[in-house]
Amino acid sequence: MRLALFQRPGTGQAIGPGALTDGGLVDLSPATARLRAFPPQAQMQWIIDHFEQLRSSFEKLVADRLPIPFDTVRLRPPLPRPGKILCCIGNYWEHAQRDPRPLNMFLKNPDAVIGPGDTVVLPEFTDPWVFQHEAELAIVIRGPAKRVAQADWRKAVFGYTGIVDVSARGQGRSTWRQGSWMGKSFDTFAPIGPCITTADEIEDPNTLWVKFWNNGDLRHDYVTDDMEHRVPELIEFATTIMTLSSGDVIACGTNHEGLGPLQDGELCEIEIEKIGRMAIRVHDPLKREWERGIYLGADSTNPEARRARGEA
């Protein structure tokens, strides 16, 4: 099932749960009446914690109800305010002939979440030289999850969604204030969506393709089988350090070969196999301009940039 949060048109409309189907969105709120007073994040956390009980009534609604056309609803981020967002660092091989690297993650600001159709606002800091997109598969946690062994990883996974780990850069593709990771925590720097695909629909999360377009130009285009440390290992690593709760998110890292700048007025889309496509916009009050296209600088891992540098 592909679970979303949505709003009907008009001002002051409540946010409620829905299921994405081929024909449109099915309103799931008849099965979750008690959630109406909950904030949106608490609604989705409750669904995560009670999904097995809710599943049959959700499936019945999907079978019986006429879907609402997508162009008449507004999708909201399926996790508007996760308790924590953990993000993997450099977790893809990217065609490199190198030694394995230890798995590591950082924390991203959970108040930075935006959703489908929302706008990334670049900060009025002129210190970062560029702002880039990193399209990523994200794991949605079912908790509490503490010290979960790799072999038990499925117990801690409720489903999957997409995230763009928007990143301010200090030099090259190094994150601004290197080592602090604050360059990834500006407000609006965590687009999440369009939905959560439950784990039963994705047998192996390390087989999915991830794509990202900027004004229609393809930037990221990779498969999650290139991940160095795979989903079971991510679950063990994170839960050995901190307790994860339902609705927490682990972003699996990006393949940096398709990095590129985000700049004023652009329309971007992320799509992940079996999850779906989400559009976001970019606004820069300073109207800065960068060379359009995939980043090919001195530390780019893009194959074309590597060939130009004389690397194999």
Added chain:
Amino acid sequence: MKIVLFNDYRVGLLRDDQVVDVSDVVKPVAGSTPQSTIEGLITNFQSLKAGFQGALDKGSGVPLSSVQLHAPVPKPGKIVCMGGNFGEGVGKKGEMWGFLKSPEAVLDPGGTVVLPPHDANIFHHEAELVAVMGHTAKHVKKEDALKSVFGYTCGVDVSGRFPPSARQQFAKSFDTFAPIGPCIATWEDVPDPHALHVRLWVDGQPRQDYPMNDIAHSIEESIEWMTNILTLQPGDLFFLGTNHQGIGPLQDGEHAEIEIDGIGRLGFNVSDPLKRRWPKQIDQDSADDVRLGKGGPGMRARPLA
């Protein structure tokens, strides 16, 4: 006023060495959590204040020693921290630096910091003044910064130090690595937070002992900088950084206490299933390295053989 959470997450006010129960004044709404209760108290403090004052004037109290205190902010939405933010007694002033710490790491007063089995050089205590945010704060100007603070508490930013090859970014985010408390002293009780003094002892041994006016980027500047990056919400915690002179190891079986005048004293225990040992004293190498700009803390430390 000094606000505490105690026993089954009742809301209390400190009156000398007594706790006055004001849960009935707060009237928690159905479905509330301890954290949402505190956030509601912070947001509605002006309307609750008269009731609180009445309880302090007339209400009966119970001895503080007879109650079980909880972290006054049990599950903050975010913990943001300043790094390298002190003059180290020699007027050091680096570029502004911040990071996020796991909000899951919050530990109750009297709780136990559990050292993880990960191969660390050392685990340090960093005693800090912590601001409890009072308003949604974004792009706050220096002049207005202190108005966005609801109050202050004591905090220890427990910090694992790892060999560079580990590239460990979660060194401060292990569960239990954020003891805070014992209370929130509201802003009215702390007219000048830079006049406060921070002390920490391990089993009675003096360790950190520094004035807040050694801060390199003032509390106002730190709030302005952080809120230019992200929005702080009521009940978020802002660890304002530490002076590293006096930092030292935390190790199995120890009891540590942090005290900030005007706020109170917070004790916690330390447990290490691996029973690693370090010299039980101030880690002078690390203090010197930070003061002299020779490197980060804990780079030269290792557990004793």
